[in-house]
Amino acid sequence: MRLSQSLFKTRREVPADAETRGTQLLIRAGYLHKVGSGLYARLPLLTRTLHKLGALIRKELDPVAQEVSLPALQPAALWRQSGRWDAYRAEGLMFAVQDRAGRELALAPTHEEVAAALAREVVGSYRDLPLSVYQIGPKFRDELRPRAGLLRTREFMMKDGYSFHADAADLRRHFGTVSDAYGRILTRLGAPWQRVEADSGSIGGAGSREFMILSDVGEDELLRTPDGRYAANAEQAVSRAERVGASPFAAFARVHTPGASSVEAVAAALGCAAGHVVKTLLYTARVGGGPESEQVWPVLVCLRGDHSLNPVKLRNAVAARVDGPLLSLEAAAPGDWTEGDRTEGDWAEGDWAEGRYPEGEGGTLPLGFVGPDLPDTVVARRAGVRPEFLRLCDVAAAGARGFVAGANEAGWHVAGADWDVTHTRPEVAELRQARAGEASVHDLSQRLESARGIEVGHVFQLGTRYTAALGATFTAADGREQPLHMGCYGIGVTRLAQALAEVWADDRGLVWPAVLAPHTVMLTVVDPGDPAQREAAESLYAALRAAGLDPLLDDRDVRPGVKFADADLVGLPWRVTVGRHAVQGEAELTGRRSGETQRVRLAEVVNELRARLAAGLIPG
Amino acid sequence: MRLSQSLFKTRREVPADAETRGTQLLIRAGYLHKVGSGLYARLPLLTRTLHKLGALIRKELDPVAQEVSLPALQPAALWRQSGRWDAYRAEGLMFAVQDRAGRELALAPTHEEVAAALAREVVGSYRDLPLSVYQIGPKFRDELRPRAGLLRTREFMMKDGYSFHADAADLRRHFGTVSDAYGRILTRLGAPWQRVEADSGSIGGAGSREFMILSDVGEDELLRTPDGRYAANAEQAVSRAERVGASPFAAFARVHTPGASSVEAVAAALGCAAGHVVKTLLYTARVGGGPESEQVWPVLVCLRGDHSLNPVKLRNAVAARVDGPLLSLEAAAPGDWTEGDRTEGDWAEGDWAEGRYPEGEGGTLPLGFVGPDLPDTVVARRAGVRPEFLRLCDVAAAGARGFVAGANEAGWHVAGADWDVTHTRPEVAELRQARAGEASVHDLSQRLESARGIEVGHVFQLGTRYTAALGATFTAADGREQPLHMGCYGIGVTRLAQALAEVWADDRGLVWPAVLAPHTVMLTVVDPGDPAQREAAESLYAALRAAGLDPLLDDRDVRPGVKFADADLVGLPWRVTVGRHAVQGEAELTGRRSGETQRVRLAEVVNELRARLAAGLIPG
Structure with a gap:
């Protein structure tokens, strides 16, 4: 892509209403455009990053679940069957529309009902089980206070999955399989993350786990022990209460x-x-x-x-x-x-x-x-x-x-x-708030430590709550009709992208790992008016494209300082600068994170970048 | 993928409310599940086909436009600025929601307003032009009468694009570029299509064109001449009115x-x-x-x-x-x-x-x-x-x-x-309905012929209608501030998929071309209980996967007749049957369209399929 022909505009000033560094950088670097409260347009750079993130998620999930697409508009009747219509509407977190015939429809924040209704249709007997599906698509929530760009919005992209099983043991097994896949996804992204015990909230069910990207801008407090054996959302965490001495009151x-x-x-x-x-x-x-x-x-x-x-x-x-x-x-x-x-x-x-x-x-x-x-x-x-x-x-x-x-x-x-x-x-x-410094219940010598996290994933063992309510049953091996055991599994895809932007950044801009960068390399032409530079850049651009290194060519007619600042702001892993050494057949290769610059023969740029990519130097 | 572990259930009975052959087949073959009036779940097979269709569309559009994602929820204020809020709400075709603060939001059926508002932010001067973006995502319409599966739904997937230009000539040039890309997309899909002059409807603007898949189930009538030089939607078509003889009334x-x-x-x-x-x-x-x-x-x-x-x-x-x-x-x-x-x-x-x-x-x-x-x-x-x-x-x-x-x-x-x-x-x-049989205005010897089509694409030269209303201007080369010239370009992705299902089918089921088939080949094991067959099928399955031929393995424990009927219904281009000849190291290769069967050595199946794919035998 050539920047001169791109929907690309960076901003020097910090947006007034962007609460976090990641939000500020995504807006300033031209990834994100605010349309209204909690409503954003995702611009070309962010769209490319989200495609990469989606591919990474699909790669881990396709072996364990099948991709589908469930409608966002859903008949209210389904939500009444599960008993969630009134509660969700009263809480105000679900948008609802009336169609021209006056019938109510949910604009779904989550898809348990429609997934269970689907299972009701396609599952006949235990031989059809287990069944596991997922989708990546838009969700809607009438947030009271949208905040911090994509961290809390009214429309967002989510990967949500639903599985159906003959019994609780098989559900537990699959729950573990999906949790492991989530762990691999987060590990490949390279950011610090933690799996924690979590409250199941209004979704319901037992044994839920959250996946957190650790970041000071996170809304969630988590409590964990140094031995790594216990971690929980503070909403859910338990601890051993400090003992108090004997009561001084002997008599009532x-x-x-x-x-x-x-x-x-x-x-x-x-x-x-x-x-x-x-x-x-x-x-x-x-x-x-x-x-x-x-x-x-x-x-x-x-x-x-x-x-x-x-x-x-x-x-x-x-x-x-x-x-x-x-x-x-x-x-x-x-x-x-x-x-x-x-x-x-x-x-x-x-x-x-x-x-x-x-x-x-x-x-x-x-x-x-x-x-x-x-x-x-x-x-x-x-x-x-x-x-x-x-x-x-x-x-x-x-x-x-x-x-x-x-x-x-x-x-x-x-x-x-x-x-x-x-x-x-x-x-x-259990009603008490656990606090940092208290002893863990699994080992009284372990004291809880506090950290802040951004919840990017949540997995639930729902059991039969939805399937029983919606009549999603199967014929068991013994011939009896029983409700399906159900699990659900979510990743906030747009939230995850921004959580990574919060983590992968410095004071000059974003610092993407290669696995998520919208382009692998920024190709900066210092003076496009110089024929030698222009020619070297064009042939390098063609070579990088041919090598699958998806370069972003900064061929704009602006000052070099602006180009360098924009390159830092956009945060591609590497920058190749074609400048006055082009006549000697050389360019400069700069790593975004380290800032280290090295002179490279033009003919060697592709090989050098390939070697760095293969070495896994994240993010360069 | 193994059918035994799939969300896969075919139906013998024809769904009562499925009006067209394509709808019936998509539901019967397990591509589609109805959730409510005009609301569908897209099951794994259809999801795969839509991924292929999306990739094909992106391949043609990426060289001419940048992918973005604009929110479906949009502040009503934007629609009031363009003047469409009242008209769309009065017509009843746009869903609207109120948020918890009582503010109105559109659940957008189309994105001209938000695209123009985006251009207003990012376009400064003529040097930033032209600009062309597209997205593939959900759209919502409160259809009066949803019909025929994905042909007319209340939630659907659309590719919509918007371009911005310094003048009408540059808009016209890009309009031609996008139209040509649309033509290449439809040609690669192999179905009969026609580009026609069209009414611009409530979108507005001049010089719009529709792209039709020719099919008797289409809602649109189009009129065209045998010489191929004129084709128009009957809503828009003009003709030379038949002459009438001189009036018999000499005096008033x-x-x-x-x-x-x-x-x-x-x-x-x-x-x-x-x-x-x-x-x-x-x-x-x-x-x-x-x-x-x-x-x-x-x-x-x-x-x-x-x-x-x-x-x-x-x-x-x-x-x-x-x-x-x-x-x-x-x-x-x-x-x-x-x-x-x-x-x-x-x-x-x-x-x-x-x-x-x-x-x-x-x-x-x-x-x-x-x-x-x-x-x-x-x-x-x-x-x-x-x-x-x-x-x-x-x-x-x-x-x-x-x-x-x-x-x-x-x-x-x-x-x-x-x-x-x-x-x-x-x-x-011009107010008159043109009719088949009338003379074309471009050549009086050419008579209009009628055909039916499914509208799958529509491109518009909008001019400055939206940009002027929304204040989306740019600084021209002469220093004056002028409204941008805007174009918009749509493909109904889910509708196109079903239009192709209407065309690519026979009385036994769907007949996908390889370019769109959810899997390239169905691998049918006649008797999974026979060790020789099972072993041959498993090694063939591995070999086909390794070769990137994405096989669907029918390893279900059902009668062979059911498997063959389901294979025909699902409509993959080829079926490889592993049966009693497996012990002699042979399988059968059957083309779905031709029905022709050929005995092939197990070791040659991959090569044979590769050769057929390369020969472009669509759909086999």
């Missing part, structure tokens, strides 16, 4: 704690550690039912005073216990499930959730002083509100002894409390 | 024609030919204005009595004359622009449009007897209605002399009328 007693409505204030007032306090948080869950009905569930959560709640774990714990799709889960607000006139305190979300409540007034909920035994009578008796709390307790809090808790009366706590003696123990669940 | 006179409200009845009553009558049709145009306003334009059209109106030509003639986007154009209905009580006749659409109106009653419009001089006073004076007719006359009708026309009074016509003498001549436009 009501204690006066005027104004001490935070854990810190209570601990200071009573002369104990925060870890001796069990704090009680109140939430409101909205649960979908029929098409019209929605039920409010009051939720009460107990946590050790020195711990933080992990909202993802809480969401999963609640979702597993309510009897319909969980539409939302938020810190309780006045009137959610209390009578309007029974709450006058300040229920600001942060305070409420963290247990720091202002003192309640007569007849109101004693905010800041509620305890695990807050009676169900505080819940309003009205239609649409479940008349009792869903009560949950974190594992660590469930192990507390002689603890302090709210006494359900403003200005009062209890001390020396014990589960099953003074307080009924709620249902126990 | 009112004539009593009671009950003669159709052309045939008038001609019979007056003893003249239908071609001596000028019929007058009434239409209602709705024209968009500001966001709230919409104006009704009454339209009066004169046509020779023996001619039919071409609705596409009328639409274009009206659209060019109204002062806003034309939202709709339909045969007039009572009350559109008359007072409610002034029309009592039957305004059934067909009658009205064809000039066969029942006799009007006192005080009403004299339906069936209106003439070119119907006064503007019949138009209601009310807000939103233009108080006068837009009056148009077809070229042939404008040449009439001594003609008969309605006298604007029930039961009366006039005869011996002449333009500019008895009647003011309306604006003249």
